[in-house]
Amino acid sequence: MGLTGIQIFKLLPKTNCGECGVPTCLAFAMNLASGKAELDACPYVSDEAREQLAEASAPPIRPVAVGAGVRAFKTGGETVLFRHEKTFYNPTAVAVLVLSDTDATTLDTKLKAWNALQYERVGLNLRPELVALKDVNGDAGAFAAAAKKIAEESEFNLILMTENSDVMKAGVEACAFKKPLLYAATAENVDAMGALAKEKGLPLAVRADNIDGLISLSDKLTGMGLKDLVLDSGARESKQVLQDQVAIRRAALKAANRSLGFPTIAFPCEMAGNLHMETLFGALLIAKYAGIIVLSDFTGASLFPLLLERLNIFTDPQRPMTVTQGIYEIGSPDENSPVLITTNFSLTYFIVSGEIEGSRIPSWLLIMDTEGLSVMTAWAAGKFSGDAVGAFVKKCGIADKVKHKKIIIPGYAASISGDMEEELPGWEILIGPRDASLIPKFLKEMNK
Numbered sequence: 001m002g003l004t005g006i007q008i009f010k011l012l013p014k015t016n017c018g019e020c021g022v023p024t025c026l027a028f029a030m031n032l033a034s035g036k037a038e039l040d041a042c043p044y045v046s047d048e049a050r051e052q053l054a055e056a057s058a059p060p061i062r063p064v065a066v067g068a069g070v071r072a073f074k075t076g077g078e079t080v081l082f083r084h085e086k087t088f089y090n091p092t093a094v095a096v097l098v099l100s101d102t103d104a105t106t107l108d109t110k111l112k113a114w115n116a117l118q119y120e121r122v123g124l125n126l127r128p129e130l131v132a133l134k135d136v137n138g139d140a141g142a143f144a145a146a147a148k149k150i151a152e153e154s155e156f157n158l159i160l161m162t163e164n165s166d167v168m169k170a171g172v173e174a175c176a177f178k179k180p181l182l183y184a185a186t187a188e189n190v191d192a193m194g195a196l197a198k199e200k201g202l203p204l205a206v207r208a209d210n211i212d213g214l215i216s217l218s219d220k221l222t223g224m225g226l227k228d229l230v231l232d233s234g235a236r237e238s239k240q241v242l243q244d245q246v247a248i249r250r251a252a253l254k255a256a257n258r259s260l261g262f263p264t265i266a267f268p269c270e271m272a273g274n275l276h277m278e279t280l281f282g283a284l285l286i287a288k289y290a291g292i293i294v295l296s297d298f299t300g301a302s303l304f305p306l307l308l309e310r311l312n313i314f315t316d317p318q319r320p321m322t323v324t325q326g327i328y329e330i331g332s333p334d335e336n337s338p339v340l341i342t343t344n345f346s347l348t349y350f351i352v353s354g355e356i357e358g359s360r361i362p363s364w365l366l367i368m369d370t371e372g373l374s375v376m377t378a379w380a381a382g383k384f385s386g387d388a389v390g391a392f393v394k395k396c397g398i399a400d401k402v403k404h405k406k407i408i409i410p411g412y413a414a415s416i417s418g419d420m421e422e423e424l425p426g427w428e429i430l431i432g433p434r435d436a437s438l439i440p441k442f443l444k445e446m447n448k
Helices: 005-011 025-033 047-057 104-115 140-153 165-178 190-200 211-223 238-253 275-287 300-313 346-359 375-380 386-396 411-423 436-446
Strands: 064-066 073-075 093-099 119-121 124-126 130-134 157-161 181-185 204-207 229-232 292-295 326-330 339-343 363-368 406-409 428-431
Touching: 005 025, 005 047, 093 104, 093 300, 104 140, 119 300, 124 300, 130 140, 130 292, 140 157, 140 165, 157 165, 165 190, 181 190, 181 229, 190 204, 190 211, 204 211, 211 229, 211 238, 238 275, 275 292, 275 300, 326 346, 339 346, 339 375, 339 386, 346 363, 346 436, 363 386, 375 411, 386 411, 406 411, 411 428
Parallel strands: 093 130, 093 292, 130 157, 157 181, 181 204, 204 229, 339 363, 339 406, 406 428
Antiparallel strands: 064 073, 119 124, 326 363
């Protein structure tokens, strides 16, 4: 049974140095107890305490860092089975499969097309992270050349897929700076793959025919000193894949099975005969509980829904999705364009901005930070009051962008107009529609 935060705190040096990333040893102890931190983060813990804390400090599912650069990510590190219990932390990474015999011109075309698949959403850049390079003919030179091209000419990080340790070495030498994930150690090559991963300090995927086989290989590799593993149960039939994903997660979280306390990788590209079905399986696996999924191709129609699902699932349910406070230009507004204001709840922003775009009337949209609350909720909580909104309008700088002094407030917050007029002398407060769908009509009539 793991130690409590207070029990762990008693074994720490109590220097409150902050070098672990949190300000106090007590906070660090609480993070250790909940599996959110690792003991190695403390530079001053004694060897005796380290031995006592080894089990308590290990997270139930180890977070594994993969890649380098702007698309680097962590997978694993989860502490609950269900998102509503707390939250999920590290979003499922999405990869696309490339064969090692793909010619350079075709590969270049694919990389450029895939790189363009990036979507702006609630202030975030949604994009895939990985290219999975699969060895198909044992040609170490071709494998290394493709790995080098992907690593040097794209933002993508890599999964190097081969069971041949010599081919893997060639691939690693070509792109080690991108910290690729090595796939995969099996019963036949576990010693060679484990030694290579340990020598290069790289994460290693483990594949077996079933969960029992995974436990055996995982124990062998951790015994060799490897920590960063990713698990593949070997299942490719949808029902069995789902069962394995749930069983591995439950074993790690509920039974404290350290042998299975690692993130998983799954292959929709090997579970279906077309991209539509792959996307369906990918959606299932993002929810239950893959750390990485590999598709056969990226297209906007299949990728965007998966990225959006991932965003929703891995958003903390206790913290609303928000957009950044500020002034948003919709349709190239000028000094005569209307000014509207609303809250920073992301759904409110997207609905309101979409209706303004639909009106085809260039406008300024002011977004006020209300801690992610909608207009009605923010008003009721006193976070969208007349004096607060007025103060924001004065500070945001919109007066420097327009020559008129008119601002449109949401109809649901009509009662704040009086307080706003007191806070903004000389401004005309216009009451907008209560329903966002009426914004286009309102703006068109105002623009006559």
